[in-house]
Amino acid sequence: MADRKRLFLLTNDDGINARGLSSMIDLVRPKGNVFVIAPDQAQSGMSHAITVKYPIRIQKQKEEDGLIIYSCNGTPVDCIKLALNKLLNRLPDMILSGINHGSNSSTSIVYSGTMAAAIEGCLNGVPSVGFSLLDYSPDAEFAGIIKYVDAIIENVIHRGLPDGICLNVNFPVNHSNEVKGIRICRQNKGVWREEFDQRTDPQNRDYYWLTGEYFNLEPEAIDTDEWALKNGYVSVVPVHVDLTSYESLDYLKSWKFNPPVGGSA
Numbered sequence: 001m002a003d004r005k006r007l008f009l010l011t012n013d014d015g016i017n018a019r020g021l022s023s024m025i026d027l028v029r030p031k032g033n034v035f036v037i038a039p040d041q042a043q044s045g046m047s048h049a050i051t052v053k054y055p056i057r058i059q060k061q062k063e064e065d066g067l068i069i070y071s072c073n074g075t076p077v078d079c080i081k082l083a084l085n086k087l088l089n090r091l092p093d094m095i096l097s098g099i100n101h102g103s104n105s106s107t108s109i110v111y112s113g114t115m116a117a118a119i120e121g122c123l124n125g126v127p128s129v130g131f132s133l134l135d136y137s138p139d140a141e142f143a144g145i146i147k148y149v150d151a152i153i154e155n156v157i158h159r160g161l162p163d164g165i166c167l168n169v170n171f172p173v174n175h176s177n178e179v180k181g182i183r184i185c186r187q188n189k190g191v192w193r194e195e196f197d198q199r200t201d202p203q204n205r206d207y208y209w210l211t212g213e214y215f216n217l218e219p220e221a222i223d224t225d226e227w228a229l230k231n232g233y234v235s236v237v238p239v240h241v242d243l244t245s246y247e248s249l250d251y252l253k254s255w256k257f258n259p260p261v262g263g264s265a
Helices: 019-031 076-087 106-110 113-123 143-159 225-230 246-253
Strands: 007-011 033-039 058-064 067-072 094-101 128-133 165-171 181-184 190-200 206-216 233-240
Touching (some): 019 067, 019 128, 019 143, 033 076, 067 076, 076 113, 094 113, 094 143, 106 190, 113 128, 143 165, 143 233
Parallel strands (some): 007 033, 033 067, 128 165, 181 233
Antiparallel strands (some): 190 206
């Protein structure tokens, strides 16, 4: 990949053999060179975790003209870090994460390995997008959404993204009708309320399986990703990697401390 064709870096959190990743590879290959490094097994829910307690290992799965594929025993963020710092000889032109099998809308972004990879790319100054389809099946069908994936990628190629911004893109599942279109949205306010299914193993030791249910805290709002998806639209949410709550700075500066702390900026 020594030539100066456009370079795409791809990963996911469903694992190297996921259909969503294969669909993304097929889409972007005609657009330039493609470098893939993805977990060797599912890493859903890993958020921005990185591996520090054991060695990270990679294995080349394929190399042909314009395409290199590696598997990695680490997390999605490990994959991006390793590619940017060790495996690539230059920054990629774009980082694409997914297409994920399952939703990453609303507060799911906090837990998402898919979006963590996109955020890691954004932190390194690379235009980055995370894509997810609201279908958790390993056999999920992506053909119906590819033209929307392509349209978003083309816009990022030709128009770019603001500094410090990546995109969280989610697709509805609509088997009977065409997707209605794309809506630019804000993140819905919601919460996952977890439950733990308690069981006992043959050695009489308790163990737990995490379950839970999503609760929409603003079901009537029409400008959110949850509304868009429920109503058959693709949701596109710009995500800011700067987590500072700027509107809260003046409020916090009004607090009184004893003993006093150093002056504020």
